Amino acid sequence: MTEQAESIRLERCVIVLDEQLPAGRAANAAAVLALTAGQRHPGLVGLPLTDASGQAHPGLIPIGIAVLSATEEELGAIHRQANASEGVDVVDFPVQGQMTTNYGEFMAVVAQIPAGELRYLGLALVGQKKAIAKLVAKKKLFG
Template sequence: MKEKDTKCVMIIDENLPLGIITNTAAILGVTLGKQAPELVGQDADDASGQSHLGIITIPVPILKGNKEVIRELREKLYTSDYEDVIVADFSDVAQSCNVYSEYLNKTSNTLEEEHTYFGIAICGNKKKVNKLTGSMPLLR
């Protein structure tokens, strides 16, 4: 992915408690970093000689949504028009689990339509991402 042609955003349910909103953003951010490691910059040394790990090289706005908006976006993103876009989601199914093996088991026994999505991250072609999210307000 080329930085100038790439856009990443997160859409998080504004109705969630602050702790769940921040947890959702953190989890989606780690997942994006794994899926698009080329967007993470090199480590940086400060003037004191201390090293700071590389961070993402492009902005990642966090946009306001709700569970219905997030579900609609997710449905659009899983069509052939968006198969080249990275999509990460975080739901009540994942949030309710304490260990990953529990998440895998619970997910395999839960239909997609039974998931309540807390947030979704989208990363890909800037025009495609803007088409879906360009008019959405920032989560503040």
Template structure:
């Protein structure tokens, strides 16, 4: 990956999702990104009283919105780019109640049958901007 100042993060969720499901999708994707992208979360910090606070992401993470079909297009474009980390979140995943159910359903579903309702991106700033630069923030 590139250095933090040259890189950009973004999450895009489907505009067709109700607010609760959009927040769920963004939360799942942000957890995945924080776990998989080394150095994205900063070191723990202490406040003036000496209380330690866990590190948080040290780069902006906009939550953007797009039509569901556009989310699929962004996933496909991100998958084709080198140096781009992406994590997609499908309606299939969002409907599962357990991880075991998710594993089973994913094993029976071809890639073309997965409808993405969200995607997390991390990569070179120019590449991320090209994919999501014109999208509005989730409100």
């Protein structure tokens, strides 16, 4: 976890996906982003749940996760603005992530693309409610 990620107040978590993604690819992108956001911010996981029979269930995120949609251009703009914002951690999923099942190949391809030229399937934004609200204002739920 980065120093910046450690210092962020965990008030909101939002995933923004490319509105053109078909359902299966959107589900994959959201799962990848959520898993990485959870690893970077263990505080996103709530306390275990216990049912009436006394059986324990893993804790879930107590602040919820909105899954929103944006155009490819909007994703790029949100990414740039989020990286420049205080109180927001960004997990990004470049389009190359769904072009191969080999993580080494994925890393090699991304390593050849300048940051400003990367295109994204989705972003996870974690942090302060007000800062994230500014970034995703007027975005609709995915689907």
